[in-house]
Amino acid sequence: MKKRTEEKIKKILEKIKASQKILLTSHIEPDGDSVCSQLALANYLDSLGKEYQIINQGEIPHKYLFLDEKKRIKNKSRPRRLSPNSEGFDLAIFIECSNLDRSGGVRRLLSKKSFLINIDHHQDNSLFGKINYVDHSASAAGEVIYDILDVSGFPLDKKTAELIYVAILTDTGRFRYSSITPKTFRICADLLECGIDTNFLTQRIYYDFSERSLKLLRTVLEKIELYQDKRICFLTITHPMLKKFKVPYQDTDGFVDFSLSIAGSKVGALFLELEEGLTQVSLRSSDFMDVSKIAKSFGGGGHKNASGFTQKGKVQRIKKALLDSILKKLKGKDNLS
Missing domain, CATH: 3.10.310.30 (Diaminopimelate Epimerase; Chain A, domain 1)
Known part of the structure:
Protein backbone atom coordinates (compact mmCIF):
# COMPACT_ATOMS: atom_id res chain seq x y z
CA MET A 1 0.00 0.00 0.00
CA LYS A 2 1.30 3.45 -0.91
CA LYS A 3 2.23 5.74 1.95
CA ARG A 4 -0.13 8.46 0.70
CA THR A 5 -3.05 6.01 0.65
CA GLU A 6 -2.29 4.79 4.17
CA GLU A 7 -2.14 8.38 5.42
CA LYS A 8 -5.56 9.11 3.93
CA ILE A 9 -7.01 5.99 5.57
CA LYS A 10 -5.55 7.07 8.90
CA LYS A 11 -7.28 10.44 8.55
CA ILE A 12 -10.57 8.64 7.98
CA LEU A 13 -10.01 6.46 11.04
CA GLU A 14 -9.13 9.48 13.17
CA LYS A 15 -12.31 11.26 12.09
CA ILE A 16 -14.41 8.20 12.88
CA LYS A 17 -12.91 7.92 16.35
CA ALA A 18 -13.52 11.63 17.02
CA SER A 19 -17.17 11.59 15.87
CA GLN A 20 -20.18 11.14 18.15
CA LYS A 21 -22.98 10.17 15.77
CA ILE A 22 -22.28 8.62 12.38
CA LEU A 23 -24.38 8.10 9.26
CA LEU A 24 -23.48 5.33 6.80
CA THR A 25 -25.17 5.54 3.41
CA SER A 26 -24.80 4.71 -0.27
CA HIS A 27 -26.51 5.19 -3.62
CA ILE A 28 -30.23 4.91 -4.35
CA GLU A 29 -31.44 1.30 -4.58
CA PRO A 30 -28.37 -0.25 -2.91
CA ASP A 31 -26.76 -3.31 -4.49
CA GLY A 32 -24.64 -6.11 -3.09
CA ASP A 33 -21.43 -4.10 -2.96
CA SER A 34 -22.96 -1.07 -1.25
CA VAL A 35 -25.01 -3.14 1.21
CA CYS A 36 -22.14 -5.38 2.27
CA SER A 37 -19.55 -2.61 2.36
CA GLN A 38 -21.75 -0.58 4.71
CA LEU A 39 -22.31 -3.58 6.98
CA ALA A 40 -18.59 -4.45 7.04
CA LEU A 41 -17.65 -0.92 8.08
CA ALA A 42 -20.48 -0.99 10.63
CA ASN A 43 -18.81 -4.01 12.26
CA TYR A 44 -15.73 -1.86 12.79
CA LEU A 45 -17.88 0.92 14.30
CA ASP A 46 -19.42 -1.66 16.64
CA SER A 47 -15.94 -2.60 17.84
CA LEU A 48 -15.38 1.06 18.76
CA GLY A 49 -18.73 1.34 20.51
CA LYS A 50 -19.82 4.10 18.15
CA GLU A 51 -23.37 5.34 17.73
CA TYR A 52 -24.38 5.09 14.08
CA GLN A 53 -27.20 4.46 11.66
CA ILE A 54 -27.20 2.91 8.18
CA ILE A 55 -29.80 4.67 6.07
CA ASN A 56 -30.40 4.15 2.34
CA GLN A 57 -33.09 5.23 -0.08
CA GLY A 58 -34.49 2.02 -1.51
CA GLU A 59 -35.00 -1.45 -0.12
CA ILE A 60 -32.28 -4.08 0.09
CA PRO A 61 -32.70 -6.81 -2.55
CA HIS A 62 -34.19 -9.76 -0.68
CA LYS A 63 -31.28 -12.06 -1.49
CA TYR A 64 -28.97 -9.95 0.72
CA LEU A 65 -31.25 -9.81 3.77
CA PHE A 66 -29.61 -12.86 5.37
CA LEU A 67 -26.39 -10.86 5.63
CA ASP A 68 -28.08 -8.16 7.72
CA GLU A 69 -29.09 -10.39 10.61
CA LYS A 70 -29.43 -7.50 13.05
CA LYS A 71 -31.53 -5.50 10.56
CA ARG A 72 -29.23 -2.54 10.87
CA ILE A 73 -30.01 -1.01 7.46
CA LYS A 74 -32.97 1.37 7.38
CA ASN A 75 -34.87 2.09 4.18
CA LYS A 76 -36.06 5.64 3.69
CA SER A 77 -38.48 4.99 0.85
CA ARG A 78 -40.11 8.37 1.32
CA PRO A 79 -37.16 10.78 1.50
CA ARG A 80 -39.36 13.90 1.34
CA ARG A 81 -40.38 13.19 4.93
CA LEU A 82 -36.80 13.55 6.12
CA SER A 83 -35.92 16.84 7.79
CA PRO A 84 -32.46 18.41 7.58
CA ASN A 85 -30.12 16.91 10.17
CA SER A 86 -33.11 15.49 12.06
CA GLU A 87 -30.85 12.73 13.33
CA GLY A 88 -27.97 15.04 14.37
CA PHE A 89 -25.13 13.35 12.45
CA ASP A 90 -21.74 15.01 12.84
CA LEU A 91 -20.15 12.54 10.40
CA ALA A 92 -21.62 11.05 7.21
CA ILE A 93 -19.77 8.31 5.33
CA PHE A 94 -20.89 7.75 1.75
CA ILE A 95 -19.87 4.38 0.30
CA GLU A 96 -20.00 3.63 -3.44
CA CYS A 97 -21.87 6.84 -4.19
CA SER A 98 -20.40 8.75 -7.14
CA ASN A 99 -22.05 12.06 -6.24
CA LEU A 100 -24.19 13.50 -3.48
CA ASP A 101 -27.39 13.40 -5.53
CA ARG A 102 -27.01 9.63 -6.01
CA SER A 103 -27.78 9.19 -2.30
CA GLY A 104 -31.32 10.42 -2.94
CA GLY A 105 -33.28 11.97 -0.12
CA VAL A 106 -30.85 10.70 2.51
CA ARG A 107 -28.78 13.83 1.91
CA ARG A 108 -31.59 15.75 3.65
CA LEU A 109 -30.23 14.38 6.92
CA LEU A 110 -27.08 16.44 6.50
CA SER A 111 -26.40 19.88 7.91
CA LYS A 112 -23.60 22.37 7.33
CA LYS A 113 -21.85 20.84 10.34
CA SER A 114 -21.92 17.29 8.93
CA PHE A 115 -18.43 16.18 7.94
CA LEU A 116 -18.54 14.15 4.71
CA ILE A 117 -16.28 11.19 3.93
CA ASN A 118 -16.54 9.82 0.41
CA ILE A 119 -15.39 6.19 -0.12
CA ASP A 120 -15.68 4.81 -3.62
CA HIS A 121 -14.05 3.18 -6.65
CA HIS A 122 -16.08 4.69 -9.51
CA GLN A 123 -14.25 6.53 -12.28
CA ASP A 124 -16.90 9.27 -12.37
CA ASN A 125 -16.84 10.12 -8.66
CA SER A 126 -17.25 13.88 -8.18
CA LEU A 127 -15.05 14.02 -5.04
CA PHE A 128 -17.79 15.71 -3.02
CA GLY A 129 -16.44 14.80 0.42
CA LYS A 130 -14.18 16.69 2.78
CA ILE A 131 -12.12 13.51 2.73
CA ASN A 132 -12.25 11.56 -0.54
CA TYR A 133 -10.84 8.04 -0.66
CA VAL A 134 -11.58 6.93 -4.22
CA ASP A 135 -9.53 4.00 -5.48
CA HIS A 136 -10.15 3.56 -9.21
CA SER A 137 -8.03 0.41 -9.25
CA ALA A 138 -10.36 -1.41 -6.82
CA SER A 139 -12.84 -3.88 -8.31
CA ALA A 140 -15.45 -3.06 -5.67
CA ALA A 141 -16.07 -0.75 -2.73
CA GLY A 142 -15.57 -3.90 -0.66
CA GLU A 143 -11.88 -3.85 -1.59
CA VAL A 144 -11.58 -0.27 -0.34
CA ILE A 145 -13.30 -1.18 2.94
CA TYR A 146 -10.93 -4.14 3.30
CA ASP A 147 -7.95 -1.75 3.09
CA ILE A 148 -9.49 0.56 5.70
CA LEU A 149 -10.06 -2.32 8.11
CA ASP A 150 -6.57 -3.63 7.44
CA VAL A 151 -4.96 -0.31 8.38
CA SER A 152 -7.22 0.02 11.42
CA GLY A 153 -5.97 -3.26 12.86
CA PHE A 154 -9.52 -4.59 13.07
CA PRO A 155 -9.33 -8.39 13.45
CA LEU A 156 -11.13 -9.80 10.42
CA ASP A 157 -13.81 -12.25 11.60
CA LYS A 158 -15.87 -14.67 9.52
CA LYS A 159 -18.97 -12.46 9.37
CA THR A 160 -17.04 -9.43 8.16
CA ALA A 161 -15.10 -11.58 5.70
CA GLU A 162 -18.40 -12.86 4.26
CA LEU A 163 -19.59 -9.30 3.74
CA ILE A 164 -16.45 -8.19 1.93
CA TYR A 165 -16.45 -11.34 -0.21
CA VAL A 166 -20.07 -10.82 -1.31
CA ALA A 167 -19.31 -7.16 -2.05
CA ILE A 168 -16.51 -8.22 -4.40
CA LEU A 169 -18.37 -11.23 -5.81
CA THR A 170 -21.40 -9.19 -6.87
CA ASP A 171 -19.62 -6.08 -8.13
CA THR A 172 -17.31 -8.10 -10.37
CA GLY A 173 -20.19 -10.06 -11.88
CA ARG A 174 -18.98 -13.28 -10.25
CA PHE A 175 -15.36 -12.40 -11.10
CA ARG A 176 -16.23 -11.75 -14.76
CA TYR A 177 -15.42 -8.07 -15.28
CA SER A 178 -12.10 -6.59 -16.35
CA SER A 179 -11.96 -4.58 -13.11
CA ILE A 180 -10.47 -7.66 -11.39
CA THR A 181 -6.78 -7.40 -10.46
CA PRO A 182 -4.30 -9.72 -8.75
CA LYS A 183 -5.02 -7.79 -5.56
CA THR A 184 -8.70 -8.80 -5.82
CA PHE A 185 -7.78 -12.47 -5.55
CA ARG A 186 -5.20 -11.86 -2.82
CA ILE A 187 -7.93 -10.21 -0.74
CA CYS A 188 -10.29 -13.11 -1.44
CA ALA A 189 -7.59 -15.57 -0.38
CA ASP A 190 -7.35 -13.74 2.95
CA LEU A 191 -11.14 -13.88 3.29
CA LEU A 192 -11.10 -17.63 2.66
CA GLU A 193 -8.58 -17.98 5.49
CA CYS A 194 -11.34 -16.65 7.77
CA GLY A 195 -13.41 -19.75 7.05
CA ILE A 196 -16.10 -18.35 4.76
CA ASP A 197 -18.19 -20.80 2.73
CA THR A 198 -18.07 -19.51 -0.85
CA ASN A 199 -20.37 -22.24 -2.14
CA PHE A 200 -23.08 -21.31 0.37
CA LEU A 201 -22.78 -17.58 -0.38
CA THR A 202 -22.90 -18.06 -4.15
CA GLN A 203 -25.89 -20.39 -3.87
CA ARG A 204 -27.86 -17.98 -1.68
CA ILE A 205 -27.20 -14.99 -3.89
CA TYR A 206 -27.38 -16.37 -7.42
CA TYR A 207 -29.39 -19.60 -7.41
CA ASP A 208 -32.09 -19.47 -4.73
CA PHE A 209 -34.98 -18.26 -6.91
CA SER A 210 -38.56 -18.63 -5.78
Whole structure:
Protein backbone atom coordinates (compact mmCIF):
# COMPACT_ATOMS: atom_id res chain seq x y z
CA MET A 1 0.00 0.00 0.00
CA LYS A 2 1.30 3.45 -0.91
CA LYS A 3 2.23 5.74 1.95
CA ARG A 4 -0.13 8.46 0.70
CA THR A 5 -3.05 6.01 0.65
CA GLU A 6 -2.29 4.79 4.17
CA GLU A 7 -2.14 8.38 5.42
CA LYS A 8 -5.56 9.11 3.93
CA ILE A 9 -7.01 5.99 5.57
CA LYS A 10 -5.55 7.07 8.90
CA LYS A 11 -7.28 10.44 8.55
CA ILE A 12 -10.57 8.64 7.98
CA LEU A 13 -10.01 6.46 11.04
CA GLU A 14 -9.13 9.48 13.17
CA LYS A 15 -12.31 11.26 12.09
CA ILE A 16 -14.41 8.20 12.88
CA LYS A 17 -12.91 7.92 16.35
CA ALA A 18 -13.52 11.63 17.02
CA SER A 19 -17.17 11.59 15.87
CA GLN A 20 -20.18 11.14 18.15
CA LYS A 21 -22.98 10.17 15.77
CA ILE A 22 -22.28 8.62 12.38
CA LEU A 23 -24.38 8.10 9.26
CA LEU A 24 -23.48 5.33 6.80
CA THR A 25 -25.17 5.54 3.41
CA SER A 26 -24.80 4.71 -0.27
CA HIS A 27 -26.51 5.19 -3.62
CA ILE A 28 -30.23 4.91 -4.35
CA GLU A 29 -31.44 1.30 -4.58
CA PRO A 30 -28.37 -0.25 -2.91
CA ASP A 31 -26.76 -3.31 -4.49
CA GLY A 32 -24.64 -6.11 -3.09
CA ASP A 33 -21.43 -4.10 -2.96
CA SER A 34 -22.96 -1.07 -1.25
CA VAL A 35 -25.01 -3.14 1.21
CA CYS A 36 -22.14 -5.38 2.27
CA SER A 37 -19.55 -2.61 2.36
CA GLN A 38 -21.75 -0.58 4.71
CA LEU A 39 -22.31 -3.58 6.98
CA ALA A 40 -18.59 -4.45 7.04
CA LEU A 41 -17.65 -0.92 8.08
CA ALA A 42 -20.48 -0.99 10.63
CA ASN A 43 -18.81 -4.01 12.26
CA TYR A 44 -15.73 -1.86 12.79
CA LEU A 45 -17.88 0.92 14.30
CA ASP A 46 -19.42 -1.66 16.64
CA SER A 47 -15.94 -2.60 17.84
CA LEU A 48 -15.38 1.06 18.76
CA GLY A 49 -18.73 1.34 20.51
CA LYS A 50 -19.82 4.10 18.15
CA GLU A 51 -23.37 5.34 17.73
CA TYR A 52 -24.38 5.09 14.08
CA GLN A 53 -27.20 4.46 11.66
CA ILE A 54 -27.20 2.91 8.18
CA ILE A 55 -29.80 4.67 6.07
CA ASN A 56 -30.40 4.15 2.34
CA GLN A 57 -33.09 5.23 -0.08
CA GLY A 58 -34.49 2.02 -1.51
CA GLU A 59 -35.00 -1.45 -0.12
CA ILE A 60 -32.28 -4.08 0.09
CA PRO A 61 -32.70 -6.81 -2.55
CA HIS A 62 -34.19 -9.76 -0.68
CA LYS A 63 -31.28 -12.06 -1.49
CA TYR A 64 -28.97 -9.95 0.72
CA LEU A 65 -31.25 -9.81 3.77
CA PHE A 66 -29.61 -12.86 5.37
CA LEU A 67 -26.39 -10.86 5.63
CA ASP A 68 -28.08 -8.16 7.72
CA GLU A 69 -29.09 -10.39 10.61
CA LYS A 70 -29.43 -7.50 13.05
CA LYS A 71 -31.53 -5.50 10.56
CA ARG A 72 -29.23 -2.54 10.87
CA ILE A 73 -30.01 -1.01 7.46
CA LYS A 74 -32.97 1.37 7.38
CA ASN A 75 -34.87 2.09 4.18
CA LYS A 76 -36.06 5.64 3.69
CA SER A 77 -38.48 4.99 0.85
CA ARG A 78 -40.11 8.37 1.32
CA PRO A 79 -37.16 10.78 1.50
CA ARG A 80 -39.36 13.90 1.34
CA ARG A 81 -40.38 13.19 4.93
CA LEU A 82 -36.80 13.55 6.12
CA SER A 83 -35.92 16.84 7.79
CA PRO A 84 -32.46 18.41 7.58
CA ASN A 85 -30.12 16.91 10.17
CA SER A 86 -33.11 15.49 12.06
CA GLU A 87 -30.85 12.73 13.33
CA GLY A 88 -27.97 15.04 14.37
CA PHE A 89 -25.13 13.35 12.45
CA ASP A 90 -21.74 15.01 12.84
CA LEU A 91 -20.15 12.54 10.40
CA ALA A 92 -21.62 11.05 7.21
CA ILE A 93 -19.77 8.31 5.33
CA PHE A 94 -20.89 7.75 1.75
CA ILE A 95 -19.87 4.38 0.30
CA GLU A 96 -20.00 3.63 -3.44
CA CYS A 97 -21.87 6.84 -4.19
CA SER A 98 -20.40 8.75 -7.14
CA ASN A 99 -22.05 12.06 -6.24
CA LEU A 100 -24.19 13.50 -3.48
CA ASP A 101 -27.39 13.40 -5.53
CA ARG A 102 -27.01 9.63 -6.01
CA SER A 103 -27.78 9.19 -2.30
CA GLY A 104 -31.32 10.42 -2.94
CA GLY A 105 -33.28 11.97 -0.12
CA VAL A 106 -30.85 10.70 2.51
CA ARG A 107 -28.78 13.83 1.91
CA ARG A 108 -31.59 15.75 3.65
CA LEU A 109 -30.23 14.38 6.92
CA LEU A 110 -27.08 16.44 6.50
CA SER A 111 -26.40 19.88 7.91
CA LYS A 112 -23.60 22.37 7.33
CA LYS A 113 -21.85 20.84 10.34
CA SER A 114 -21.92 17.29 8.93
CA PHE A 115 -18.43 16.18 7.94
CA LEU A 116 -18.54 14.15 4.71
CA ILE A 117 -16.28 11.19 3.93
CA ASN A 118 -16.54 9.82 0.41
CA ILE A 119 -15.39 6.19 -0.12
CA ASP A 120 -15.68 4.81 -3.62
CA HIS A 121 -14.05 3.18 -6.65
CA HIS A 122 -16.08 4.69 -9.51
CA GLN A 123 -14.25 6.53 -12.28
CA ASP A 124 -16.90 9.27 -12.37
CA ASN A 125 -16.84 10.12 -8.66
CA SER A 126 -17.25 13.88 -8.18
CA LEU A 127 -15.05 14.02 -5.04
CA PHE A 128 -17.79 15.71 -3.02
CA GLY A 129 -16.44 14.80 0.42
CA LYS A 130 -14.18 16.69 2.78
CA ILE A 131 -12.12 13.51 2.73
CA ASN A 132 -12.25 11.56 -0.54
CA TYR A 133 -10.84 8.04 -0.66
CA VAL A 134 -11.58 6.93 -4.22
CA ASP A 135 -9.53 4.00 -5.48
CA HIS A 136 -10.15 3.56 -9.21
CA SER A 137 -8.03 0.41 -9.25
CA ALA A 138 -10.36 -1.41 -6.82
CA SER A 139 -12.84 -3.88 -8.31
CA ALA A 140 -15.45 -3.06 -5.67
CA ALA A 141 -16.07 -0.75 -2.73
CA GLY A 142 -15.57 -3.90 -0.66
CA GLU A 143 -11.88 -3.85 -1.59
CA VAL A 144 -11.58 -0.27 -0.34
CA ILE A 145 -13.30 -1.18 2.94
CA TYR A 146 -10.93 -4.14 3.30
CA ASP A 147 -7.95 -1.75 3.09
CA ILE A 148 -9.49 0.56 5.70
CA LEU A 149 -10.06 -2.32 8.11
CA ASP A 150 -6.57 -3.63 7.44
CA VAL A 151 -4.96 -0.31 8.38
CA SER A 152 -7.22 0.02 11.42
CA GLY A 153 -5.97 -3.26 12.86
CA PHE A 154 -9.52 -4.59 13.07
CA PRO A 155 -9.33 -8.39 13.45
CA LEU A 156 -11.13 -9.80 10.42
CA ASP A 157 -13.81 -12.25 11.60
CA LYS A 158 -15.87 -14.67 9.52
CA LYS A 159 -18.97 -12.46 9.37
CA THR A 160 -17.04 -9.43 8.16
CA ALA A 161 -15.10 -11.58 5.70
CA GLU A 162 -18.40 -12.86 4.26
CA LEU A 163 -19.59 -9.30 3.74
CA ILE A 164 -16.45 -8.19 1.93
CA TYR A 165 -16.45 -11.34 -0.21
CA VAL A 166 -20.07 -10.82 -1.31
CA ALA A 167 -19.31 -7.16 -2.05
CA ILE A 168 -16.51 -8.22 -4.40
CA LEU A 169 -18.37 -11.23 -5.81
CA THR A 170 -21.40 -9.19 -6.87
CA ASP A 171 -19.62 -6.08 -8.13
CA THR A 172 -17.31 -8.10 -10.37
CA GLY A 173 -20.19 -10.06 -11.88
CA ARG A 174 -18.98 -13.28 -10.25
CA PHE A 175 -15.36 -12.40 -11.10
CA ARG A 176 -16.23 -11.75 -14.76
CA TYR A 177 -15.42 -8.07 -15.28
CA SER A 178 -12.10 -6.59 -16.35
CA SER A 179 -11.96 -4.58 -13.11
CA ILE A 180 -10.47 -7.66 -11.39
CA THR A 181 -6.78 -7.40 -10.46
CA PRO A 182 -4.30 -9.72 -8.75
CA LYS A 183 -5.02 -7.79 -5.56
CA THR A 184 -8.70 -8.80 -5.82
CA PHE A 185 -7.78 -12.47 -5.55
CA ARG A 186 -5.20 -11.86 -2.82
CA ILE A 187 -7.93 -10.21 -0.74
CA CYS A 188 -10.29 -13.11 -1.44
CA ALA A 189 -7.59 -15.57 -0.38
CA ASP A 190 -7.35 -13.74 2.95
CA LEU A 191 -11.14 -13.88 3.29
CA LEU A 192 -11.10 -17.63 2.66
CA GLU A 193 -8.58 -17.98 5.49
CA CYS A 194 -11.34 -16.65 7.77
CA GLY A 195 -13.41 -19.75 7.05
CA ILE A 196 -16.10 -18.35 4.76
CA ASP A 197 -18.19 -20.80 2.73
CA THR A 198 -18.07 -19.51 -0.85
CA ASN A 199 -20.37 -22.24 -2.14
CA PHE A 200 -23.08 -21.31 0.37
CA LEU A 201 -22.78 -17.58 -0.38
CA THR A 202 -22.90 -18.06 -4.15
CA GLN A 203 -25.89 -20.39 -3.87
CA ARG A 204 -27.86 -17.98 -1.68
CA ILE A 205 -27.20 -14.99 -3.89
CA TYR A 206 -27.38 -16.37 -7.42
CA TYR A 207 -29.39 -19.60 -7.41
CA ASP A 208 -32.09 -19.47 -4.73
CA PHE A 209 -34.98 -18.26 -6.91
CA SER A 210 -38.56 -18.63 -5.78
CA GLU A 211 -40.97 -20.49 -8.06
CA ARG A 212 -42.81 -17.24 -8.78
CA SER A 213 -39.56 -15.46 -9.69
CA LEU A 214 -38.65 -18.20 -12.17
CA LYS A 215 -42.09 -18.00 -13.78
CA LEU A 216 -41.67 -14.25 -14.11
CA LEU A 217 -38.20 -14.74 -15.60
CA ARG A 218 -39.65 -17.17 -18.17
CA THR A 219 -42.14 -14.52 -19.29
CA VAL A 220 -39.41 -11.87 -19.44
CA LEU A 221 -37.23 -14.07 -21.65
CA GLU A 222 -40.16 -14.90 -23.92
CA LYS A 223 -40.52 -11.17 -24.65
CA ILE A 224 -36.83 -10.55 -25.32
CA GLU A 225 -36.00 -7.72 -27.76
CA LEU A 226 -32.92 -7.97 -29.97
CA TYR A 227 -31.36 -5.26 -32.13
CA GLN A 228 -28.33 -4.84 -34.38
CA ASP A 229 -27.98 -8.53 -35.23
CA LYS A 230 -28.40 -9.58 -31.57
CA ARG A 231 -25.64 -7.26 -30.38
CA ILE A 232 -28.14 -5.30 -28.25
CA CYS A 233 -30.57 -7.12 -25.96
CA PHE A 234 -33.45 -5.53 -24.03
CA LEU A 235 -35.48 -7.24 -21.29
CA THR A 236 -38.61 -5.72 -19.77
CA ILE A 237 -40.56 -6.21 -16.54
CA THR A 238 -43.73 -4.14 -16.41
CA HIS A 239 -45.51 -3.27 -13.19
CA PRO A 240 -48.52 -5.44 -14.17
CA MET A 241 -46.12 -8.39 -14.60
CA LEU A 242 -44.84 -7.92 -11.06
CA LYS A 243 -48.40 -7.85 -9.75
CA LYS A 244 -49.45 -10.88 -11.81
CA PHE A 245 -46.65 -13.10 -10.49
CA LYS A 246 -46.69 -11.48 -7.01
CA VAL A 247 -42.94 -10.87 -7.13
CA PRO A 248 -41.42 -7.90 -5.23
CA TYR A 249 -39.26 -5.85 -7.58
CA GLN A 250 -36.25 -6.52 -5.33
CA ASP A 251 -36.45 -10.21 -6.26
CA THR A 252 -35.65 -9.38 -9.90
CA ASP A 253 -32.09 -8.41 -8.96
CA GLY A 254 -29.81 -10.32 -11.33
CA PHE A 255 -32.34 -10.74 -14.14
CA VAL A 256 -30.40 -8.20 -16.21
CA ASP A 257 -27.45 -10.62 -16.46
CA PHE A 258 -29.48 -12.73 -18.88
CA SER A 259 -29.29 -9.87 -21.39
CA LEU A 260 -25.68 -10.85 -22.10
CA SER A 261 -26.44 -14.57 -22.30
CA ILE A 262 -27.35 -14.40 -25.99
CA ALA A 263 -24.37 -15.34 -28.16
CA GLY A 264 -22.97 -12.17 -29.70
CA SER A 265 -24.69 -9.79 -27.26
CA LYS A 266 -22.52 -6.77 -26.52
CA VAL A 267 -24.90 -4.53 -24.57
CA GLY A 268 -27.90 -5.49 -22.45
CA ALA A 269 -30.56 -3.64 -20.51
CA LEU A 270 -33.39 -4.52 -18.15
CA PHE A 271 -36.32 -2.09 -17.93
CA LEU A 272 -38.04 -2.54 -14.57
CA GLU A 273 -41.26 -0.57 -14.19
CA LEU A 274 -41.38 0.20 -10.48
CA GLU A 275 -44.75 1.91 -10.89
CA GLU A 276 -46.66 3.44 -13.74
CA GLY A 277 -44.50 6.22 -15.16
CA LEU A 278 -41.31 5.31 -13.27
CA THR A 279 -38.76 2.86 -14.68
CA GLN A 280 -35.45 1.61 -13.31
CA VAL A 281 -32.98 0.69 -16.05
CA SER A 282 -30.03 -1.65 -15.45
CA LEU A 283 -27.24 -1.79 -18.03
CA ARG A 284 -24.65 -4.47 -18.74
CA SER A 285 -21.90 -4.67 -21.35
CA SER A 286 -18.95 -6.64 -22.54
CA ASP A 287 -15.60 -4.90 -22.12
CA PHE A 288 -15.58 -2.87 -25.32
CA MET A 289 -18.26 -0.38 -24.18
CA ASP A 290 -18.42 1.76 -21.04
CA VAL A 291 -22.11 1.82 -20.10
CA SER A 292 -21.47 4.08 -17.10
CA LYS A 293 -21.15 6.99 -19.54
CA ILE A 294 -24.55 6.16 -21.03
CA ALA A 295 -26.09 5.85 -17.56
CA LYS A 296 -24.59 9.18 -16.53
CA SER A 297 -26.21 10.90 -19.53
CA PHE A 298 -29.57 9.76 -18.11
CA GLY A 299 -28.77 10.95 -14.58
CA GLY A 300 -27.45 7.63 -13.26
CA GLY A 301 -24.05 6.04 -12.88
CA GLY A 302 -22.13 2.90 -12.10
CA HIS A 303 -19.28 0.91 -13.61
CA LYS A 304 -17.92 0.29 -17.08
CA ASN A 305 -19.67 -3.09 -17.31
CA ALA A 306 -22.63 -2.53 -14.98
CA SER A 307 -24.56 0.70 -14.51
CA GLY A 308 -28.08 2.02 -14.15
CA PHE A 309 -30.47 4.93 -13.92
CA THR A 310 -34.10 5.72 -13.14
CA GLN A 311 -36.37 7.66 -15.48
CA LYS A 312 -39.89 9.02 -15.42
CA GLY A 313 -42.13 8.49 -18.42
CA LYS A 314 -43.43 5.64 -20.54
CA VAL A 315 -41.24 2.56 -20.90
CA GLN A 316 -41.32 2.65 -24.71
CA ARG A 317 -40.07 6.23 -24.77
CA ILE A 318 -37.22 5.36 -22.40
CA LYS A 319 -36.33 2.33 -24.53
CA LYS A 320 -36.14 4.43 -27.68
CA ALA A 321 -33.98 7.07 -26.03
CA LEU A 322 -31.61 4.41 -24.65
CA LEU A 323 -31.43 2.52 -27.93
CA ASP A 324 -30.56 5.74 -29.78
CA SER A 325 -27.84 6.46 -27.22
CA ILE A 326 -26.35 2.96 -27.52
CA LEU A 327 -26.42 3.10 -31.33
CA LYS A 328 -24.48 6.37 -31.22
CA LYS A 329 -21.84 4.70 -29.07
CA LEU A 330 -21.69 1.69 -31.38
CA LYS A 331 -21.44 3.75 -34.54
CA GLY A 332 -18.02 3.56 -36.09
CA LYS A 333 -16.79 0.65 -33.97
CA ASP A 334 -15.13 -2.08 -36.00
CA ASN A 335 -14.84 -4.69 -33.23
CA LEU A 336 -18.51 -5.57 -32.78
CA SER A 337 -18.43 -9.07 -34.18
